[in-house]
Amino acid sequence: MKYTFTEKLLRQGNRYFIKIPFNIWEECGQKGLVPVKVSVEDHKFECRLIPKGAGNYYIPVKKSVVNKIDSNHETGVCFEVINGLTRINHDSPYTKEDPIRKIDGIRHITYPKNGYCGQICIAMLTGLSVDEIVEIMQAGAWQCSFSKLIETLDYFGISHEGKIIYTKGKEVTLPDCCIVNVKSEQKNHFSLFYKGRYYDTVGIDTNKVIGYLRIII
Structure with missing residues (x-):
């Protein structure tokens, strides 16, 4: 199942994240380090969601993606849970x-x-x-x-x-x-x-x- 929403980039030090605006435990039935396939505008990548407690999660975003999008406004985000990362x-x-x-x-x-x-x-x-x-x-x-x-x-x-x-x-x-x-x-x-x-x-x-x-x- 794909989940779609709009959200601004969140910067913490030198790292960038997108806060997921719903509870992953409740909506996806997943806990821990959840592997996902993400699309931010037209830029696709895989990652593991970062848990922030009580079902709240962030999507980590690489600088190579950040440099290609407008970080000052809300951007379209879509992700789906996968069985495991495939980069390696x-x-x-x-x-x-x-x-x-x-x-x-x-x-x-x-x-x-x-x-x-x-x-x-x-x-x-x-x-x-x-x-x-x-x-x-x-x-x-x-x-x-x-x-x-x-x-x-x-x-x-x-x-x-x-x-x-x-x-x-x-x-x-x-x-x-x-x-x-x-x-x-x-x-x-x-x-x-x-x-x-x-x-x-x-x-x-x-x-x-x-x-x-x-x-x-």
Whole structure:
């Protein structure tokens, strides 16, 4: 089913969103990170809706799309829920039943460039190099997000929870394996947590954990 409405672009820092003017839980019967196919005017793309609580969601909009539309006025939006994103997954040789590998240990790796923390997490989970992950993810420095990580985990057949757990400032007990989002002064940082240890090149302040995605092992 396609959902159509008009809405203005919403800017938060350097990112742009479109607020969906109805409750996704009630209208679409979906929760978590919902994959959708979107059309903003004549510009089509796929993404995962960003949950804002109680069934309220935002559509993330890339700058390449923002630059092609009038951001000062309401614009026509249409989207439909899909089974999964296809930017990467449409030609994946892996499945949940036959993933790239069984995660029974993590080998710590580093990378000489800044801004690739998410790609490093995926590299450690898959056993591939960071350069291979960058090519598959189609994401460069500072371009990683939870939605992009989930898309790549699905590509490699790595099982994970269907939603991100946000800590809301509370102390939490992390699962045996998860990708953690940590607040920092400049940009938030992704780190891999496995069986009581952060596999990271920087010190992790557990009080600054924003949220995490559990990896099922």
